[in-house]
Amino acid sequence: MKKPCEKPMKMLKLEALSRRLSPNHPKQKKITNDYRKIRTGFNGESSIGKELKELSKKYQVFHDLRLSRDESSFFQMDFLIVSTNCCIIIEVKNFAGLLYFDRTYPQLIRTKDGQEQAYLDPLIQVDVQKSRLINWLNFHKFPLLPIETLIANANSNTIIKTTPGHASIFKQITGKETLISKIQTLDKKYPSAQLTQRQRNKLSNTFLQKNTPHNPDILKWYQISETDLLKSVHCPECSILQMQRHWGKWTCAHCSYSSKDAHIQTLRDYALLIRPKITNKQARLFLQIESIDIMQRILSTMELPYTGQYKNREYNLDGLFHE
Ligand SMILES: [Zn+2]
Known part of the structure:
Protein backbone atom coordinates (compact mmCIF):
# COMPACT_ATOMS: atom_id res chain seq x y z
CA MET A 1 0.00 0.00 0.00
CA LYS A 2 1.28 3.44 -0.94
CA LYS A 3 -0.61 4.93 1.98
CA PRO A 4 -1.48 2.24 4.52
CA CYS A 5 -4.45 2.10 6.89
CA GLU A 6 -3.62 4.15 9.96
CA LYS A 7 -5.92 5.48 12.65
CA PRO A 8 -7.02 9.00 11.72
CA MET A 9 -5.67 11.87 13.83
CA LYS A 10 -9.09 12.65 15.29
CA MET A 11 -9.42 9.05 16.50
CA LEU A 12 -5.99 9.17 18.21
CA LYS A 13 -6.93 12.51 19.76
CA LEU A 14 -10.26 11.21 21.08
CA GLU A 15 -8.53 8.18 22.63
CA ALA A 16 -6.06 10.49 24.37
CA LEU A 17 -8.77 12.91 25.45
CA SER A 18 -10.95 10.21 26.92
CA ARG A 19 -8.16 8.78 29.10
CA ARG A 20 -7.07 12.29 30.16
CA LEU A 21 -10.48 13.37 31.47
CA SER A 22 -12.02 12.08 34.66
CA PRO A 23 -14.77 9.49 33.97
CA ASN A 24 -17.43 11.89 35.27
CA HIS A 25 -16.32 14.91 33.24
CA PRO A 26 -19.46 16.47 31.63
CA LYS A 27 -18.04 16.06 28.08
CA GLN A 28 -17.03 12.41 28.55
CA LYS A 29 -20.30 10.97 27.22
CA LYS A 30 -20.25 12.96 23.99
CA ILE A 31 -16.57 12.09 23.48
CA THR A 32 -17.26 8.38 23.98
CA ASN A 33 -20.14 8.51 21.46
CA ASP A 34 -18.10 10.38 18.87
CA TYR A 35 -15.21 7.98 19.43
CA ARG A 36 -17.42 4.91 18.87
CA LYS A 37 -18.60 6.29 15.52
CA ILE A 38 -15.08 6.98 14.33
CA ARG A 39 -13.90 3.58 15.55
CA THR A 40 -16.70 1.74 13.70
CA GLY A 41 -15.78 3.62 10.52
CA PHE A 42 -12.10 2.87 10.96
CA ASN A 43 -12.68 -0.82 11.71
CA GLY A 44 -14.68 -1.10 8.48
CA GLU A 45 -11.90 0.60 6.54
CA SER A 46 -9.26 -1.66 8.11
CA SER A 47 -11.16 -4.79 7.12
CA ILE A 48 -11.51 -3.50 3.53
CA GLY A 49 -7.82 -2.51 3.67
CA LYS A 50 -6.88 -6.09 4.58
CA GLU A 51 -8.66 -7.36 1.44
CA LEU A 52 -6.96 -4.74 -0.72
CA LYS A 53 -3.55 -6.11 0.30
CA GLU A 54 -4.38 -9.04 -1.97
CA LEU A 55 -4.18 -6.79 -5.04
CA SER A 56 -1.12 -7.21 -7.25
CA LYS A 57 1.67 -4.62 -7.43
CA LYS A 58 -0.01 -3.29 -10.56
CA TYR A 59 -2.32 -1.29 -8.30
CA GLN A 60 -1.28 1.48 -5.94
CA VAL A 61 -3.57 1.78 -2.92
CA PHE A 62 -4.04 4.96 -0.89
CA HIS A 63 -6.06 4.99 2.33
CA ASP A 64 -7.84 8.15 3.48
CA LEU A 65 -6.50 10.79 1.10
CA ARG A 66 -7.81 14.26 1.85
CA LEU A 67 -7.15 16.73 -0.94
CA SER A 68 -8.18 20.17 -2.05
CA ARG A 69 -7.37 22.45 -4.94
CA ASP A 70 -7.34 25.64 -2.91
CA GLU A 71 -6.47 24.60 0.68
CA SER A 72 -10.03 25.30 1.76
CA SER A 73 -12.63 22.91 0.38
CA PHE A 74 -11.35 19.43 0.98
CA PHE A 75 -12.65 16.12 -0.30
CA GLN A 76 -11.76 12.82 1.27
CA MET A 77 -11.66 9.33 -0.21
CA ASP A 78 -11.67 6.19 1.97
CA PHE A 79 -9.52 4.38 -0.61
CA LEU A 80 -8.15 5.36 -3.97
CA ILE A 81 -6.71 2.72 -6.27
CA VAL A 82 -4.49 3.80 -9.13
CA SER A 83 -3.33 1.63 -12.00
CA THR A 84 -1.73 2.99 -15.16
CA ASN A 85 -5.11 2.56 -16.86
CA CYS A 86 -7.61 4.09 -14.42
CA CYS A 87 -8.44 5.23 -10.88
CA ILE A 88 -11.02 3.62 -8.61
CA ILE A 89 -12.52 5.53 -5.69
CA ILE A 90 -13.82 3.30 -2.89
CA GLU A 91 -16.27 4.52 -0.28
CA VAL A 92 -16.52 2.19 2.71
CA LYS A 93 -19.81 1.62 4.51
CA ASN A 94 -20.72 -0.51 7.51
CA PHE A 95 -24.39 -1.18 7.02
CA ALA A 96 -26.03 -4.30 8.42
CA GLY A 97 -29.58 -5.31 7.48
CA LEU A 98 -31.52 -4.76 4.27
CA LEU A 99 -30.26 -1.97 2.03
CA TYR A 100 -32.58 -0.57 -0.59
CA PHE A 101 -31.00 1.77 -3.14
CA ASP A 102 -34.00 3.83 -4.18
CA ARG A 103 -33.45 5.13 -7.72
CA THR A 104 -36.78 6.95 -8.10
CA TYR A 105 -35.88 9.32 -5.31
CA PRO A 106 -32.14 8.79 -4.87
CA GLN A 107 -31.60 7.73 -1.29
CA LEU A 108 -30.55 4.68 0.63
CA ILE A 109 -33.09 3.06 2.91
CA ARG A 110 -31.79 0.72 5.53
CA THR A 111 -34.13 -1.68 7.32
CA LYS A 112 -32.86 -3.29 10.48
CA ASP A 113 -34.82 -4.81 13.37
CA GLY A 114 -38.04 -3.62 11.69
CA GLN A 115 -36.86 0.01 11.64
CA GLU A 116 -36.45 1.97 8.42
CA GLN A 117 -33.89 4.72 8.16
CA ALA A 118 -32.99 6.90 5.16
CA TYR A 119 -29.41 7.85 4.33
CA LEU A 120 -27.69 10.00 1.77
CA ASP A 121 -27.21 7.84 -1.32
CA PRO A 122 -23.55 6.71 -1.28
CA LEU A 123 -23.66 6.49 -5.11
CA ILE A 124 -24.21 10.24 -5.17
CA GLN A 125 -21.50 10.72 -2.55
CA VAL A 126 -18.90 8.90 -4.72
CA ASP A 127 -20.04 10.83 -7.82
CA VAL A 128 -19.23 14.06 -5.99
CA GLN A 129 -15.81 12.68 -5.01
CA LYS A 130 -15.26 11.69 -8.63
CA SER A 131 -15.94 15.17 -9.98
CA ARG A 132 -13.70 16.68 -7.28
CA LEU A 133 -10.90 14.29 -8.25
CA ILE A 134 -11.31 15.21 -11.94
CA ASN A 135 -10.94 18.89 -10.99
CA TRP A 136 -7.92 18.11 -8.88
CA LEU A 137 -6.20 16.13 -11.68
CA ASN A 138 -6.92 18.98 -14.10
CA PHE A 139 -5.58 21.57 -11.71
CA HIS A 140 -2.32 19.65 -11.25
CA LYS A 141 -2.10 19.08 -15.03
CA PHE A 142 -2.23 15.31 -14.92
CA PRO A 143 -3.68 13.39 -17.90
CA LEU A 144 -7.37 12.72 -17.34
CA LEU A 145 -7.58 9.12 -16.23
CA PRO A 146 -10.90 7.28 -16.39
CA ILE A 147 -12.33 7.23 -12.87
CA GLU A 148 -14.55 4.45 -11.54
CA THR A 149 -16.34 4.36 -8.21
CA LEU A 150 -17.19 1.55 -5.80
CA ILE A 151 -19.17 1.31 -2.58
CA ALA A 152 -17.63 -1.40 -0.38
CA ASN A 153 -19.77 -2.63 2.48
CA ALA A 154 -17.55 -4.01 5.24
CA ASN A 155 -20.44 -5.73 6.96
CA SER A 156 -21.22 -9.19 5.57
CA ASN A 157 -24.72 -9.38 7.07
CA THR A 158 -26.38 -7.32 4.39
CA ILE A 159 -28.99 -7.85 1.71
CA ILE A 160 -28.92 -5.30 -1.09
CA LYS A 161 -31.85 -4.43 -3.35
CA THR A 162 -32.70 -1.68 -5.77
CA THR A 163 -35.58 -0.25 -7.82
CA PRO A 164 -36.53 -2.70 -10.66
CA GLY A 165 -34.65 -1.90 -13.87
CA HIS A 166 -31.62 -0.50 -12.06
CA ALA A 167 -29.63 -3.68 -11.46
CA SER A 168 -26.64 -2.06 -13.20
CA ILE A 169 -25.80 -0.26 -9.95
CA PHE A 170 -24.64 -3.60 -8.51
CA LYS A 171 -21.49 -3.19 -10.61
CA GLN A 172 -20.66 -0.34 -8.25
CA ILE A 173 -21.56 -2.04 -4.97
CA THR A 174 -19.56 -4.81 -3.36
CA GLY A 175 -19.03 -6.72 -0.17
CA LYS A 176 -15.62 -7.89 1.03
CA GLU A 177 -15.90 -11.23 -0.74
CA THR A 178 -16.20 -9.82 -4.27
CA LEU A 179 -14.08 -6.69 -3.77
CA ILE A 180 -10.94 -7.85 -5.58
CA SER A 181 -12.78 -9.34 -8.56
CA LYS A 182 -14.91 -6.16 -8.94
CA ILE A 183 -11.77 -4.03 -8.97
CA GLN A 184 -10.20 -6.24 -11.62
CA THR A 185 -13.36 -6.14 -13.73
CA LEU A 186 -13.48 -2.33 -13.57
CA ASP A 187 -9.79 -2.10 -14.48
CA LYS A 188 -10.25 -4.43 -17.47
CA LYS A 189 -12.69 -1.94 -18.99
CA TYR A 190 -9.63 0.17 -19.80
CA PRO A 191 -7.10 -2.08 -21.53
CA SER A 192 -4.73 0.67 -22.63
CA ALA A 193 -2.37 2.55 -20.34
CA GLN A 194 -3.19 6.22 -19.84
CA LEU A 195 -0.10 7.00 -17.80
CA THR A 196 3.54 6.07 -18.23
CA GLN A 197 5.21 4.50 -15.21
CA ARG A 198 6.95 7.84 -14.63
CA GLN A 199 3.71 9.83 -14.75
CA ARG A 200 2.10 7.42 -12.36
CA ASN A 201 4.96 7.78 -9.88
CA LYS A 202 4.68 11.54 -10.14
CA LEU A 203 0.93 11.29 -9.52
CA SER A 204 1.45 9.03 -6.54
CA ASN A 205 4.04 11.39 -5.02
CA THR A 206 1.75 14.37 -5.56
CA PHE A 207 -1.12 12.56 -3.79
CA LEU A 208 1.11 11.93 -0.77
CA GLN A 209 2.55 15.45 -0.80
CA LYS A 210 -0.80 17.21 -1.09
CA ASN A 211 -2.60 14.98 1.39
CA THR A 212 -3.80 17.14 4.31
CA PRO A 213 -5.14 15.00 7.17
CA HIS A 214 -8.03 16.40 9.17
CA ASN A 215 -6.31 17.45 12.37
CA PRO A 216 -8.64 19.41 14.64
CA ASP A 217 -7.52 21.17 17.83
CA ILE A 218 -9.48 18.74 19.97
CA LEU A 219 -9.67 20.84 23.17
CA LYS A 220 -11.06 23.76 21.20
CA TRP A 221 -13.43 21.43 19.31
CA TYR A 222 -15.01 20.20 22.57
CA GLN A 223 -14.44 23.47 24.46
CA ILE A 224 -12.41 21.80 27.14
CA SER A 225 -9.84 23.71 29.14
CA GLU A 226 -6.27 22.41 29.38
CA THR A 227 -6.59 22.51 33.19
CA ASP A 228 -9.28 19.78 32.99
CA LEU A 229 -6.72 17.28 31.68
CA LEU A 230 -5.46 14.70 34.16
ZN1 LIG B 1 -1.03 -0.65 37.29
Whole structure:
Protein backbone atom coordinates (compact mmCIF):
# COMPACT_ATOMS: atom_id res chain seq x y z
CA MET A 1 0.00 0.00 0.00
CA LYS A 2 1.28 3.44 -0.94
CA LYS A 3 -0.61 4.93 1.98
CA PRO A 4 -1.48 2.24 4.52
CA CYS A 5 -4.45 2.10 6.89
CA GLU A 6 -3.62 4.15 9.96
CA LYS A 7 -5.92 5.48 12.65
CA PRO A 8 -7.02 9.00 11.72
CA MET A 9 -5.67 11.87 13.83
CA LYS A 10 -9.09 12.65 15.29
CA MET A 11 -9.42 9.05 16.50
CA LEU A 12 -5.99 9.17 18.21
CA LYS A 13 -6.93 12.51 19.76
CA LEU A 14 -10.26 11.21 21.08
CA GLU A 15 -8.53 8.18 22.63
CA ALA A 16 -6.06 10.49 24.37
CA LEU A 17 -8.77 12.91 25.45
CA SER A 18 -10.95 10.21 26.92
CA ARG A 19 -8.16 8.78 29.10
CA ARG A 20 -7.07 12.29 30.16
CA LEU A 21 -10.48 13.37 31.47
CA SER A 22 -12.02 12.08 34.66
CA PRO A 23 -14.77 9.49 33.97
CA ASN A 24 -17.43 11.89 35.27
CA HIS A 25 -16.32 14.91 33.24
CA PRO A 26 -19.46 16.47 31.63
CA LYS A 27 -18.04 16.06 28.08
CA GLN A 28 -17.03 12.41 28.55
CA LYS A 29 -20.30 10.97 27.22
CA LYS A 30 -20.25 12.96 23.99
CA ILE A 31 -16.57 12.09 23.48
CA THR A 32 -17.26 8.38 23.98
CA ASN A 33 -20.14 8.51 21.46
CA ASP A 34 -18.10 10.38 18.87
CA TYR A 35 -15.21 7.98 19.43
CA ARG A 36 -17.42 4.91 18.87
CA LYS A 37 -18.60 6.29 15.52
CA ILE A 38 -15.08 6.98 14.33
CA ARG A 39 -13.90 3.58 15.55
CA THR A 40 -16.70 1.74 13.70
CA GLY A 41 -15.78 3.62 10.52
CA PHE A 42 -12.10 2.87 10.96
CA ASN A 43 -12.68 -0.82 11.71
CA GLY A 44 -14.68 -1.10 8.48
CA GLU A 45 -11.90 0.60 6.54
CA SER A 46 -9.26 -1.66 8.11
CA SER A 47 -11.16 -4.79 7.12
CA ILE A 48 -11.51 -3.50 3.53
CA GLY A 49 -7.82 -2.51 3.67
CA LYS A 50 -6.88 -6.09 4.58
CA GLU A 51 -8.66 -7.36 1.44
CA LEU A 52 -6.96 -4.74 -0.72
CA LYS A 53 -3.55 -6.11 0.30
CA GLU A 54 -4.38 -9.04 -1.97
CA LEU A 55 -4.18 -6.79 -5.04
CA SER A 56 -1.12 -7.21 -7.25
CA LYS A 57 1.67 -4.62 -7.43
CA LYS A 58 -0.01 -3.29 -10.56
CA TYR A 59 -2.32 -1.29 -8.30
CA GLN A 60 -1.28 1.48 -5.94
CA VAL A 61 -3.57 1.78 -2.92
CA PHE A 62 -4.04 4.96 -0.89
CA HIS A 63 -6.06 4.99 2.33
CA ASP A 64 -7.84 8.15 3.48
CA LEU A 65 -6.50 10.79 1.10
CA ARG A 66 -7.81 14.26 1.85
CA LEU A 67 -7.15 16.73 -0.94
CA SER A 68 -8.18 20.17 -2.05
CA ARG A 69 -7.37 22.45 -4.94
CA ASP A 70 -7.34 25.64 -2.91
CA GLU A 71 -6.47 24.60 0.68
CA SER A 72 -10.03 25.30 1.76
CA SER A 73 -12.63 22.91 0.38
CA PHE A 74 -11.35 19.43 0.98
CA PHE A 75 -12.65 16.12 -0.30
CA GLN A 76 -11.76 12.82 1.27
CA MET A 77 -11.66 9.33 -0.21
CA ASP A 78 -11.67 6.19 1.97
CA PHE A 79 -9.52 4.38 -0.61
CA LEU A 80 -8.15 5.36 -3.97
CA ILE A 81 -6.71 2.72 -6.27
CA VAL A 82 -4.49 3.80 -9.13
CA SER A 83 -3.33 1.63 -12.00
CA THR A 84 -1.73 2.99 -15.16
CA ASN A 85 -5.11 2.56 -16.86
CA CYS A 86 -7.61 4.09 -14.42
CA CYS A 87 -8.44 5.23 -10.88
CA ILE A 88 -11.02 3.62 -8.61
CA ILE A 89 -12.52 5.53 -5.69
CA ILE A 90 -13.82 3.30 -2.89
CA GLU A 91 -16.27 4.52 -0.28
CA VAL A 92 -16.52 2.19 2.71
CA LYS A 93 -19.81 1.62 4.51
CA ASN A 94 -20.72 -0.51 7.51
CA PHE A 95 -24.39 -1.18 7.02
CA ALA A 96 -26.03 -4.30 8.42
CA GLY A 97 -29.58 -5.31 7.48
CA LEU A 98 -31.52 -4.76 4.27
CA LEU A 99 -30.26 -1.97 2.03
CA TYR A 100 -32.58 -0.57 -0.59
CA PHE A 101 -31.00 1.77 -3.14
CA ASP A 102 -34.00 3.83 -4.18
CA ARG A 103 -33.45 5.13 -7.72
CA THR A 104 -36.78 6.95 -8.10
CA TYR A 105 -35.88 9.32 -5.31
CA PRO A 106 -32.14 8.79 -4.87
CA GLN A 107 -31.60 7.73 -1.29
CA LEU A 108 -30.55 4.68 0.63
CA ILE A 109 -33.09 3.06 2.91
CA ARG A 110 -31.79 0.72 5.53
CA THR A 111 -34.13 -1.68 7.32
CA LYS A 112 -32.86 -3.29 10.48
CA ASP A 113 -34.82 -4.81 13.37
CA GLY A 114 -38.04 -3.62 11.69
CA GLN A 115 -36.86 0.01 11.64
CA GLU A 116 -36.45 1.97 8.42
CA GLN A 117 -33.89 4.72 8.16
CA ALA A 118 -32.99 6.90 5.16
CA TYR A 119 -29.41 7.85 4.33
CA LEU A 120 -27.69 10.00 1.77
CA ASP A 121 -27.21 7.84 -1.32
CA PRO A 122 -23.55 6.71 -1.28
CA LEU A 123 -23.66 6.49 -5.11
CA ILE A 124 -24.21 10.24 -5.17
CA GLN A 125 -21.50 10.72 -2.55
CA VAL A 126 -18.90 8.90 -4.72
CA ASP A 127 -20.04 10.83 -7.82
CA VAL A 128 -19.23 14.06 -5.99
CA GLN A 129 -15.81 12.68 -5.01
CA LYS A 130 -15.26 11.69 -8.63
CA SER A 131 -15.94 15.17 -9.98
CA ARG A 132 -13.70 16.68 -7.28
CA LEU A 133 -10.90 14.29 -8.25
CA ILE A 134 -11.31 15.21 -11.94
CA ASN A 135 -10.94 18.89 -10.99
CA TRP A 136 -7.92 18.11 -8.88
CA LEU A 137 -6.20 16.13 -11.68
CA ASN A 138 -6.92 18.98 -14.10
CA PHE A 139 -5.58 21.57 -11.71
CA HIS A 140 -2.32 19.65 -11.25
CA LYS A 141 -2.10 19.08 -15.03
CA PHE A 142 -2.23 15.31 -14.92
CA PRO A 143 -3.68 13.39 -17.90
CA LEU A 144 -7.37 12.72 -17.34
CA LEU A 145 -7.58 9.12 -16.23
CA PRO A 146 -10.90 7.28 -16.39
CA ILE A 147 -12.33 7.23 -12.87
CA GLU A 148 -14.55 4.45 -11.54
CA THR A 149 -16.34 4.36 -8.21
CA LEU A 150 -17.19 1.55 -5.80
CA ILE A 151 -19.17 1.31 -2.58
CA ALA A 152 -17.63 -1.40 -0.38
CA ASN A 153 -19.77 -2.63 2.48
CA ALA A 154 -17.55 -4.01 5.24
CA ASN A 155 -20.44 -5.73 6.96
CA SER A 156 -21.22 -9.19 5.57
CA ASN A 157 -24.72 -9.38 7.07
CA THR A 158 -26.38 -7.32 4.39
CA ILE A 159 -28.99 -7.85 1.71
CA ILE A 160 -28.92 -5.30 -1.09
CA LYS A 161 -31.85 -4.43 -3.35
CA THR A 162 -32.70 -1.68 -5.77
CA THR A 163 -35.58 -0.25 -7.82
CA PRO A 164 -36.53 -2.70 -10.66
CA GLY A 165 -34.65 -1.90 -13.87
CA HIS A 166 -31.62 -0.50 -12.06
CA ALA A 167 -29.63 -3.68 -11.46
CA SER A 168 -26.64 -2.06 -13.20
CA ILE A 169 -25.80 -0.26 -9.95
CA PHE A 170 -24.64 -3.60 -8.51
CA LYS A 171 -21.49 -3.19 -10.61
CA GLN A 172 -20.66 -0.34 -8.25
CA ILE A 173 -21.56 -2.04 -4.97
CA THR A 174 -19.56 -4.81 -3.36
CA GLY A 175 -19.03 -6.72 -0.17
CA LYS A 176 -15.62 -7.89 1.03
CA GLU A 177 -15.90 -11.23 -0.74
CA THR A 178 -16.20 -9.82 -4.27
CA LEU A 179 -14.08 -6.69 -3.77
CA ILE A 180 -10.94 -7.85 -5.58
CA SER A 181 -12.78 -9.34 -8.56
CA LYS A 182 -14.91 -6.16 -8.94
CA ILE A 183 -11.77 -4.03 -8.97
CA GLN A 184 -10.20 -6.24 -11.62
CA THR A 185 -13.36 -6.14 -13.73
CA LEU A 186 -13.48 -2.33 -13.57
CA ASP A 187 -9.79 -2.10 -14.48
CA LYS A 188 -10.25 -4.43 -17.47
CA LYS A 189 -12.69 -1.94 -18.99
CA TYR A 190 -9.63 0.17 -19.80
CA PRO A 191 -7.10 -2.08 -21.53
CA SER A 192 -4.73 0.67 -22.63
CA ALA A 193 -2.37 2.55 -20.34
CA GLN A 194 -3.19 6.22 -19.84
CA LEU A 195 -0.10 7.00 -17.80
CA THR A 196 3.54 6.07 -18.23
CA GLN A 197 5.21 4.50 -15.21
CA ARG A 198 6.95 7.84 -14.63
CA GLN A 199 3.71 9.83 -14.75
CA ARG A 200 2.10 7.42 -12.36
CA ASN A 201 4.96 7.78 -9.88
CA LYS A 202 4.68 11.54 -10.14
CA LEU A 203 0.93 11.29 -9.52
CA SER A 204 1.45 9.03 -6.54
CA ASN A 205 4.04 11.39 -5.02
CA THR A 206 1.75 14.37 -5.56
CA PHE A 207 -1.12 12.56 -3.79
CA LEU A 208 1.11 11.93 -0.77
CA GLN A 209 2.55 15.45 -0.80
CA LYS A 210 -0.80 17.21 -1.09
CA ASN A 211 -2.60 14.98 1.39
CA THR A 212 -3.80 17.14 4.31
CA PRO A 213 -5.14 15.00 7.17
CA HIS A 214 -8.03 16.40 9.17
CA ASN A 215 -6.31 17.45 12.37
CA PRO A 216 -8.64 19.41 14.64
CA ASP A 217 -7.52 21.17 17.83
CA ILE A 218 -9.48 18.74 19.97
CA LEU A 219 -9.67 20.84 23.17
CA LYS A 220 -11.06 23.76 21.20
CA TRP A 221 -13.43 21.43 19.31
CA TYR A 222 -15.01 20.20 22.57
CA GLN A 223 -14.44 23.47 24.46
CA ILE A 224 -12.41 21.80 27.14
CA SER A 225 -9.84 23.71 29.14
CA GLU A 226 -6.27 22.41 29.38
CA THR A 227 -6.59 22.51 33.19
CA ASP A 228 -9.28 19.78 32.99
CA LEU A 229 -6.72 17.28 31.68
CA LEU A 230 -5.46 14.70 34.16
CA LYS A 231 -1.70 14.73 34.59
CA SER A 232 0.88 12.03 35.37
CA VAL A 233 1.68 8.68 33.76
CA HIS A 234 -0.79 5.85 32.99
CA CYS A 235 0.09 2.31 33.98
CA PRO A 236 0.38 0.25 30.74
CA GLU A 237 -1.04 -2.75 32.63
CA CYS A 238 -4.03 -1.47 34.64
CA SER A 239 -4.44 1.99 33.00
CA ILE A 240 -4.56 3.73 36.36
CA LEU A 241 -2.79 7.10 36.66
CA GLN A 242 -0.49 6.19 39.51
CA MET A 243 2.96 5.54 38.16
CA GLN A 244 5.94 6.77 40.09
CA ARG A 245 9.48 7.11 38.85
CA HIS A 246 12.18 5.43 40.97
CA TRP A 247 15.62 4.27 39.94
CA GLY A 248 15.13 4.72 36.22
CA LYS A 249 11.77 3.02 35.94
CA TRP A 250 8.08 3.62 36.48
CA THR A 251 6.22 1.55 39.07
CA CYS A 252 2.45 1.42 39.45
CA ALA A 253 1.25 2.18 42.97
CA HIS A 254 -1.93 0.24 42.23
CA CYS A 255 -0.80 -3.04 40.61
CA SER A 256 3.02 -2.86 41.07
CA TYR A 257 3.66 -3.26 37.35
CA SER A 258 6.90 -1.62 36.32
CA SER A 259 7.94 -0.13 33.01
CA LYS A 260 10.93 1.75 31.65
CA ASP A 261 9.08 3.73 29.03
CA ALA A 262 5.51 4.35 30.28
CA HIS A 263 6.21 8.09 29.81
CA ILE A 264 6.16 7.75 26.02
CA GLN A 265 2.38 7.41 25.91
CA THR A 266 2.04 10.38 28.28
CA LEU A 267 4.14 12.58 26.02
CA ARG A 268 2.12 11.36 23.03
CA ASP A 269 -1.07 12.40 24.86
CA TYR A 270 0.49 15.82 25.45
CA ALA A 271 1.39 16.13 21.77
CA LEU A 272 -2.09 15.06 20.63
CA LEU A 273 -4.02 17.24 23.04
CA ILE A 274 -1.92 20.31 23.76
CA ARG A 275 1.04 20.91 21.45
CA PRO A 276 3.53 18.76 19.52
CA LYS A 277 6.45 20.51 21.29
CA ILE A 278 7.41 20.44 24.95
CA THR A 279 9.96 22.06 27.28
CA ASN A 280 11.51 20.37 30.30
CA LYS A 281 9.29 22.43 32.60
CA GLN A 282 6.07 21.58 30.75
CA ALA A 283 7.05 17.91 30.70
CA ARG A 284 7.71 17.89 34.47
CA LEU A 285 4.31 19.39 35.08
CA PHE A 286 2.51 16.91 32.82
CA LEU A 287 4.43 13.81 33.95
CA GLN A 288 4.46 14.98 37.59
CA ILE A 289 8.20 14.73 38.00
CA GLU A 290 9.96 17.14 40.32
CA SER A 291 13.58 16.81 39.28
CA ILE A 292 14.85 18.79 36.28
CA ASP A 293 17.72 16.30 35.90
CA ILE A 294 15.51 13.20 35.81
CA MET A 295 13.26 14.88 33.27
CA GLN A 296 16.30 15.87 31.24
CA ARG A 297 17.54 12.27 31.27
CA ILE A 298 14.16 10.90 30.16
CA LEU A 299 13.89 13.39 27.30
CA SER A 300 17.44 12.87 26.10
CA THR A 301 17.18 9.06 26.06
CA MET A 302 14.18 9.46 23.76
CA GLU A 303 16.49 11.14 21.21
CA LEU A 304 13.82 13.63 20.18
CA PRO A 305 14.78 16.40 17.78
CA TYR A 306 14.89 19.78 19.55
CA THR A 307 15.40 23.49 19.03
CA GLY A 308 16.66 26.17 21.46
CA GLN A 309 19.04 26.12 24.40
CA TYR A 310 18.80 25.51 28.14
CA LYS A 311 15.44 26.49 29.65
CA ASN A 312 14.00 27.36 26.25
CA ARG A 313 14.83 24.06 24.67
CA GLU A 314 11.75 22.57 22.99
CA TYR A 315 11.57 18.90 22.15
CA ASN A 316 9.65 17.92 19.05
CA LEU A 317 7.08 15.18 19.73
CA ASP A 318 5.81 14.74 16.13
CA GLY A 319 7.50 11.35 15.81
CA LEU A 320 5.30 9.94 18.63
CA PHE A 321 1.93 10.41 16.89
CA HIS A 322 1.55 6.97 15.39
CA GLU A 323 1.81 3.83 17.45
ZN1 LIG B 1 -1.03 -0.65 37.29
